[in-house]
Amino acid sequence: MxxxxxxxxxxxxxxxxxxxxxxxxxxxxxxxxxxxxxxxxxxxxxxxxxxxxxxxxxxxxxxxxxxxxxxxxxxxxxxxxxxxxxxxxxxxxxxxxxxxxxxxxxxxxxxxxxxxxxxSDSLDEVVIRGDMRSRVLSTQTGKRTLSAADLNSEFSLLSSPDLLKTLQRTSGVQEGVELTAGMHVHGGNNDENLFLIDNTPVYGNSHALGLFSAFNTDVINRTDFYKSGFPARFGGRISSVTDVHTIDGDTLNRHGLLNIGLIDGRIMLEGPIKLRREREQMERGERQGYSTTYVMGMRRTWLDAVTVPAMYMHNKTVDDEKIDMRYFLHDINAKLTHRFSPHSRIYLSLYSSKDYLKFRDDIEDNNQTDNEKWKIYYGNINVAAGWKGTLTKTLSAEFCTTLAYYRSRYEYATFSQDKIDSEQDSKLVIRQYRSSVRDLGMRAVLHWRPSMHHDIHFGGDMTYHVFRPQTRIQHDVYGKGTQVTDSSGMAFANRQYATEAKIFAEDEMHIGERWSLNIGIRAGMFHTHTADGTQKNFLNIDPRVALKFQASHSTSVKLSLSEMTQTIHCINNAYLPMPTDYWVPTTPRLRPMHSLQIAAGIYMQLSKKWFVSLESYWKESRHMLMSGTRWLVQIPANHWDKYVNDGHGRFYGIEADASYHSPRLTVDASYTLSWNRRNFSELYNGWFYDKFDSRHKFNITARLKMGRKAEMYAAWVCRTGHRATYATLQAEGPALPDPETGLSKNGKENEPSGNVDAATIGIYNTFGTPNNIVLPVYHRLDIGFNLHHVTRRGKERILNVSIYNVYNRINSVFLHTGGEQKSPTKLRARGLVPIIPSISYTMKF
Missing domain, CATH: 3.55.50.30 (Phage tail protein beta-alpha-beta fold)
Incomplete structure (x- = not known):
């Protein structure tokens, strides 16, 4: 007390x-x-x-x-x-x-x-840590952001990190044919994905039939990938948007890197342009950086440096035959940025890519001359020039002008001549094929923040398209010996035009402490002018809504609804990106493709190291296109809309993701359960599964830092096999002769038919449902190692060793059928891709 x-x-x-x-x-x-x-x-x-x-x-x-x-x-x-x-x-x-x-x-x-x-000369370092890409805090569903570090720490196929193959490991994305760059996002086709580099569309996103991505990861600053919950400022495709932003360049120092790989090499340079006045201000401490910077990156294969000398040595040893073969691909990125102030800058961005393949075979002896040559090249040219800055304290804007150009060309020529008998025919055949698409566009995007509770984007863009699909030139010359006796030539040109205008507005509102709502709308007009002079206007309005409930600082629940419209299409009749593919606009006979997608999910940051999410989606697409013929390798461009079928698609699934991040170990795992169904009444009366319908898909990737000088990467994928069509019935019918040879195929091949109109009996394979058989389970393991070394001068060196398909699993790509008529058919799954090792060496300076 x-x-x-x-x-x-x-x-x-x-x-x-x-x-x-x-x-x-x-x-x-x-x-x-x-x-x-x-x-x-x-x-x-x-x-x-x-x-x-x-x-x-x-x-x-x-x-x-x-x-x-x-x-x-x-x-x-x-x-x-x-x-x-x-x-x-x-x-x-x-x-x-x-x-x-x-x-x-x-x-x-x-x-x-x-x-x-x-x-202050003694200000201590201030470190602010936070995840601006946190999926717990953002309002959109289905958005992934990849930094340069995320891409360059990935597995490197044949020495180069690959953006598209990184995206293929994302949940909800199915890869196409193995080792290619095909992407089927939430059930869509490969041409339903929009790729942008500095606001310009990229029509050819891969090299070597899809083997490599067309994006150089050395110059990429950030990549935003959307598969649902699309903001209103994006449109033009109905499945996904990949927005690639390149770096602006270092404002203080010049530096770069040089990479030498198994089949290619890369070089990147960046730094400031040092003007005399600014250099003097930097020396006096009046500036913190130079106002003008540059970035230049280039990637090129060097296989032609091997094949050309090899062919030269071969030709030295053979007198009557000369062979020349070369192939290369390149990507060039360049960007120039000038800062008027911290709040105003202009930029000029250039991107160029090209594939070039050439083959020539000249056979010449004392009796005969036979020459054959062909070459293929295709690629992109993209240019963007714009201004980005702040207009007022709450309003910022970006205005830019863009040019996108994609072209492909195929040339073939043969010549034959008899040197002894001047009465023998000689012949020269020349074939040329060209396709291209040109876009000239303007874009304005304004960002207004009137208060802490509203984040508003609005603006518009206009694009003028010029399509030139399948421009053909045919020239034939006939003669006797060296004398020309006859010649013929034909030229086919297709040119189609389209004008596209879009406006959009979206507002991300914060309602109280827990709710946020992103509501927007995108409206557009598409005017098409076909080769036969027909014109038509298409109008579309696409609403976008995304809602988020922040249950706690570490948990959020989201719901989104988005509609997308696509008015241009890539026409091909294969599952690989081919040089003969061409782009065309929607015609008056068809309707633009349209999709409606609803997505919902829960996202949880369990701790500083663990993140988990569960997301589901339901998507329905209308006016999808499918080739209506199996016999034409290439659909004629002048009436392409008569050779395609109009149908519907219905896609739904569940995606689960888990991530673990620590200073030494990073693990990302994902599981996708999905259905991909289609309905094309002209092909089949009912719903059927798509070729790339894969019910289950599991991915796990891991990165481990083994001390300061080494790091390891591993990725394992396991999924249900793709689908194929297998003939389930054999039916009898008229055995029609071959229209060119007149030979019958009624069980005795290569024998003349006695009467081509006779109702001889033949056996035909038929099927009940398309894509009615599932290929064996697909799985493989990729690993990679980075070994770091710092020289005495402080320059970093990196040795990369990567192995694709470590345990040499030959996964099925297609089915081979065998067996006699009226007997059990034997099926064998065939694969193509074995284990592939690669090595590269990088020098930073």
Missing amino acids: RHIITFIVLSLIPAICRAQHKTTVREEMERIKTEHRVNFVYEGSLPLDTEYTGVPLVGNLKQRLRMLFDNSGITFRQKGVYVMLFRKDATRHEKKRVKKQMRARQNQWKEELEADIFR
């Missing part, structure tokens, strides 16, 4: 002493200012030097202010670290003066702080 009384007495001593010591209101304000770190703003006429006669000030800031100014004729208003004081009977004009004084003090404090930071 004695101790309690002593404690109470000691506690009351400061209050008693303060009661005996008289203070003024101003002195109490100084004490509050020191203890709570606030600033008072007021007019000098306030009676602050009067004596304070109240009780000692206790409690929080607002409680103390109420106690201090009670019965004093003064009111207060707190705004952050500032407390404004007014008379109780103050006029509106007097209150405005105090508020203006507070804003002036705020600006003065910011300027002084910036000046102190700029003048």
Whole structure:
């Protein structure tokens, strides 16, 4: 009891002493200012030097202010670290003066702080850690962001990291034919994916029939991949959007890298352009970086450096035959950026890619001359020029002009001549094929933040398309010996035009502390002008809605609805990207493709290291296109819309993702359960599964840092096999002769038919449902190692060793059928891709 009384007495001593010591209101304000770190703003006429006669000030800031100014004729208003004081009977004009004084003090404090930071020579490093890409905090569903580090730490096929193969490992994405760049996102086709590089569309996104991606990861800054919940500022395709942003260049130092791989090499350079005036300002410490920067990256295969000398040596040893064969591909990226200020800059971006294949075989002896040559080349040219900056404190904008050009060309020529008999025929055959698409566009995007609760994007774009599919030139020359006796030539040109105009607006609203809503709309007009002069306008309105509920700081639930419209199509009759593929606009006979997708998911950041998510989607597409013939390798471009079928697609599934991130180990795992169904009434009366319908897909990737000098990467994929069509019935019917040879195929091949109109009996294979058989399970393991070394001069060297398909699993690509007629058919699954090792060496400087 004695101790309690002593404690109470000691506690009351400061209050008693303060009661005996008289203070003024101003002195109490100084004490509050020191203890709570606030600033008072007021007019000098306030009676602050009067004596304070109240009780000692206790409690929080607002409680103390109420106690201090009670019965004093003064009111207060707190705004952050500032407390404004007014008379109780103050006029509106007097209150405005105090508020203006507070804003002036705020600006003065910011300027002084910036000046102190700029003048400071001993400012300690400040590290702010946060995940701007967190899927828990963003409103969109189905968005993934990949940084440059994410791409360059991936497995490297034949020495080059690959953006498309990284995206193929994402949940909800099915790869096409093994080892190719095909992407089937949420059941869509390969041409339903939009690829952008610095705001320009890329029509040819791969090299070597899909073996390599057309994007050089050395110059990529960030890649945003959307498979659902599309923002209103994106459109033009109905399955996915991949938005690639290249780096702007270092504003302080020049540096780069040189990579030498198994079949290619890469070089990247970046840095500032140092003007004399800016260099002098940097030396005096008046600038923190140069205003103009550059980036240049190039990738090229060097197989032709091997094949050309090899063919030369071969030709030296053979007298009557000369062979020339060469192939190369290249990517070139260049970007120039100039900063007028921290809030205004202009840029010029260039991207070029090309595949080139050439073969020539000249056979010449004393009797005969036979020459054959052909070459194929195709690629992209993309240019973007624009301005990006801040118009006001709450409004920023980007304006740009874009040019996209994709072309493919095939040339074939043969010549034969008899040197001895001048009466023998000689013949020259020349074939040329060209396809191209040109886009000239303008785009404006404005970003307005009127308050902390609204984030508004609005703008529009306009694009003028020129399509030139299947321009053909045929030239034949006939003669006797060296004398020309006859010649013929034909030229077929197709040219189609289209104009596309789009406007969009979206607002991301924060409703309270837990809800956020992204609502937008995209409206467009597409005017098409076909080769026969027919014109038509198509109008579309695509609403976009995304809703998020933030259950806690680590858990969110999302729902999204988005509609997409596609008005241009890639026509091919194969599952591989071919040089003969061509792009065309929607014609008056058809309708633009349209999709409606609903997605929902839950996202949880269980700890700093663990993240899990569960997402589901339902998507329905209308006016999808499928080739209506199996016999034409290439569909004629002048009436291509008569050779395709219009149908519907229905796709749905569940995606589960889990990630573990620590300083040494990173593990990403995903599982997809999906259905891919289609309905083309002209092909089959009912719903059937697509060729790339894969019920289950499981991916796991891991990156391990084994000390400072080594790191390891491994990726394992296991999925249900793709589908194929197997003949389930054999039917009898008329055995029609071959239209060119007139030979019958009624069981005795290569024998002339006695009467081509006779109803001889033949056996035909038929099927009930397309894609009615599932290929064996697909699985493989890829691994890679990076070995780091730093030279005495501080330059980093990296040795990469990668192995594709480590345990040499020959996965099925197609079915081979065998067996006699009217007997059991034997099926064998055939594969093509074995184990593939690769090695590369990178030098940074």
